[in-house]
Amino acid sequence: MKVTWKLPDGSEITGTAEAGQSLMEAALAHDVPGVIGECGGTLSCATCHVHVAPSWVEACGGPGDFEDAMLDMADTRSEASRLSCQIEATDALDGLVLIVPEV
Numbered sequence: 001m002k003v004t005w006k007l008p009d010g011s012e013i014t015g016t017a018e019a020g021q022s023l024m025e026a027a028l029a030h031d032v033p034g035v036i037g038e039c040g041g042t043l044s045c046a047t048c049h050v051h052v053a054p055s056w057v058e059a060c061g062g063p064g065d066f067e068d069a070m071l072d073m074a075d076t077r078s079e080a081s082r083l084s085c086q087i088e089a090t091d092a093l094d095g096l097v098l099i100v101p102e103v
């Protein structure tokens with residue numbers, strides 16, 4: 001699937017994520033600045049925080065309960081916040097746009 005990360009400086013990175021890969025792993029594979037993935041996707045760091053673009057919020061769904069609690073650690077939490085290690089790449093998300101928060 002294709003995915004675009006919008007960066008705080010206004011630039012964008014577009015790349016692909018393999019089905020089953022998390023969007024955090026895909027961000028690391030494309031050297032997306034601001035997505036660190038410190039805990040390796042075990043829901044214990046919140047350094048993979050992104051805002052889902054408004055038109056993709058419904059398709060991505062909301063955070064699970066534990067993810068929701070972890071998101072409180074993110075400084076710039078919004079209604080569209082997700083931990084990208086918890087978003088799995090699927091064909092249904094082809095074209096996904098994620099907004100990387102200012103760190």
Ligand code: FES
Pocket residue numbers: 024036037038039040041042043044045046047048070083084085086
């Ligand atoms: S990579 Fe640590 S919570 Fe997502």
